[in-house]
Amino acid sequence: MSAALLVRTLRDPASAGTLDADGWNRLLAAARAERLIGTLAYRLEGVALPDAVRPILDDARRDSGREAQQALWEADRAGQALRGLDVKLVLLKGAAYVAADLRAGQGRFIGDLDILVPRDAMPAVERALIAAGWEWVKEDPYDDAYYRRWMHELPPMIHVERDRMIDVHHTILPLTARQTPDAAAMIADAVHITDGLYILSVEDRIVHSVAHMFADGDMQGGLRNLWDIYCLLPDADPMALAARATRHGLVPHVRQAQRLAGAIYGSGAGLTLWDKLVRARLLARDGWGRESRKLLVFAFFVRSHWLRMPPLMLARHLLIKWRKGHRPQ
Amino acid sequence: MRHAITLRIGPATFRIGSAWRQPIAELGRLYATYPDMDGAIADFTVRLQPTSLARRWVRPSIFITGDHGLADAAPMSLAHGLLAAEMGMNLQMALGWRRHLLLHASSVEKDGRVLVMTGESGSGKSTLAALLGERGWRFMGDEFALLDMDSGAILPFPRLVSLKNRAIDVVTQAVGVARMGPLLAATAKGDIRHMVPRGDAVARMGEGGMPALLLFPRFGHDAAVRPVGQGEIFMRLTQASTNYVALGEPAFTALTRFVANVPARAIDFPSGDDAIAMVDRLWEQLA
Structure with missing residues (x-):
């Protein structure tokens, strides 16, 4: 499994010194597929590298630098668009890590801009963003209605000139999920960084990342999310984190994230049987960058939907999606 | 992958893997005069894989992807496997090359x-x-x-x-x-x-x-x-x-x-x- 090689190299960069050409090819393919190539490039700084590898990692560092710059610009533009509204604009995920210069942001791939705003401000936020040039991506009325009724975020929007997406969150997890983290509390405790922009508190950053990885989604890109969590954990006081996890109803999820981050990227941790299944799912990537362990991956895909909605609603949703020609990867 | 070849073109090295023999054999013949890069560290990985499990054997259909790919890439017939490999290399360059x-x-x-x-x-x-x-x-x-x-x-x-x-x-x-x-x-x-x-x-x-x-x-x-x-x-x-x-x-x-x-x-x-x-x-x- 090349994902295992990837996490070993992130954990212990010096171990890259023993790789042969085939090992490097497998490592680079897995790192690209998991969108961890920029992170890998930063981790391998100072390690002696083969001549053929150095330019590949230089390119990856340059790409992540540009993504960080773009993310900050998009955050600035969103801040500008919402300036008149008297709304706390909280940056989430990659943009937040880069804006606060956190270790999790180093070399991180950043796609869309994710922001969190109070739910009662949504209509005004939506109007302000549209006035500033963002427009809807999805044309499908079912998808639009689904997002608005059940999801924790607006349907994605894209800026007409800059071609960059924004995800506007008003809650932490889908409204149909079993856990209901307290978004209002997260916004209330958010930390001001600059110019009307906020990021979540140290503990909430971790809880938010954990919520998305373990209580939602099918673990696609999970190795990168777990790397975020691994980098964020040392900043938090364990007692404060436990208290915050209790407040948001995510104690078992946070504990599992701590165990897996320790086992995969840190100095080790005891794992339960369920942890080991999750680890097997996270490491399902072969030396060509392909997803392996198809059955396990599919099981996690099914689980993600199970977590998201009650059975009857799930059946109806899957039927509609199937009729529209959507198939799981 | 079952079949593979490594090619160098100008400054870029490609590791091309395929579920089928034919595209790799054709590349091997047409790129015979290019430098022998067997076992080299490649800038890019290209994959020619079946569009679905059955499509490996029945009316074989190629999905072109790799380090960089397009989710909606049109499937190609195995008879056009050489073209698929070329397109796969072009795709990596177009989406991933940063040195020029x-x-x-x-x-x-x-x-x-x-x-x-x-x-x-x-x-x-x-x-x-x-x-x-x-x-x-x-x-x-x-x-x-x-x-x-x-x-x-x-x-x-x-x-x-x-x-x-x-x-x-x-x-x-x-x-x-x-x-x-x-x-x-x-x-x-x-x-x-x-x-x-x-x-x-x-x-x-x-x-x-x-x-x-x-x-x-x-x-x-x-x-x-x-x-x-x-x-x-x-x-x-x-x-x-x-x-x-x-x-x-x-x-x-x-x-x-x-x-x-x-x-x-x-x-x-x-x-x-x-x-x-x-x-x-x-x-x-x-x-």
Whole structure:
């Protein structure tokens, strides 16, 4: 499994010194597929590298630098668009890590801009963003209605000139999920960084990342999310984190994230049987960058939907999606 | 993957894996004169994989992907496996290459100076580069010209030349059938046949040159030569580049310098012979 090689190299960069050409090819393919190539490039700084590898990692560092710059610009533009509204604009995920210069942001791939705003401000936020040039991506009325009724975020929007997406969150997890983290509390405790922009508190950053990885989604890109969590954990006081996890109803999820981050990227941790299944799912990537362990991956895909909605609603949703020609990867 | 080959083209190394033998065998034959890169560390991984489990065996259908891929890439028939491999390599370059500014252009070199030709698919830039490569020019590439952002030089990317429809017969007559790949009939872009570049193009694929003339060829019209304004050239070249935005300011600086220093003309031509006469005349006058 090349994902295992990837996490070993992130954990212990010096171990890259023993790789042969085939090992490097497998490592680079897995790192690209998991969108961890920029992170890998930063981790391998100072390690002696083969001549053929150095330019590949230089390119990856340059790409992540540009993504960080773009993310900050998009955050600035969103801040500008919402300036008149008297709304706390909280940056989430990659943009937040880069804006606060956190270790999790180093070399991180950043796609869309994710922001969190109070739910009662949504209509005004939506109007302000549209006035500033963002427009809807999805044309499908079912998808639009689904997002608005059940999801924790607006349907994605894209800026007409800059071609960059924004995800506007008003809650932490889908409204149909079993856990209901307290978004209002997260916004209330958010930390001001600059110019009307906020990021979540140290503990909430971790809880938010954990919520998305373990209580939602099918673990696609999970190795990168777990790397975020691994980098964020040392900043938090364990007692404060436990208290915050209790407040948001995510104690078992946070504990599992701590165990897996320790086992995969840190100095080790005891794992339960369920942890080991999750680890097997996270490491399902072969030396060509392909997803392996198809059955396990599919099981996690099914689980993600199970977590998201009650059975009857799930059946109806899957039927509609199937009729529209959507198939799981 | 079951079948694999590693190829080096210009500055880039590709590790190509395939679920089927045929595309790799065809690459092995047509790239036989290129450097042997077996077991090298590759810049990019390309994968030719079945679109679904059954499609490996039943009416085999190729999904082209790799380090960089497009989720909605059109599936291809195994009969067009060679084209799929070429497209896979182009896809990696277009989406992933950062060491030079990529121009969607063909290029040829003479006396250390380079002629760059850019245009849409069907403009005749590939055919023209292939024919010039047989007549005293060194063929540098028919798909991407690599602009070095420090030195301003153009570097070669001499992969197989991809010839379409009517160009196939014209070039086969000029170079002989031994250097031609299999005829790939009825692809999405019509009939396609690949041509192996001459030995000098491969032997000198690490060697660039300063650009001396830029042409915008257009096949199928009465012969005409038009000047092109620098603003238009700049815009057309940014549109012809897949990594201009990703490279940011260095790309802007390099492209500005290219546009300011390299004379340019748009040329219309009704046939290959007319085009070659026009190129020779313009090279004499301007380069």
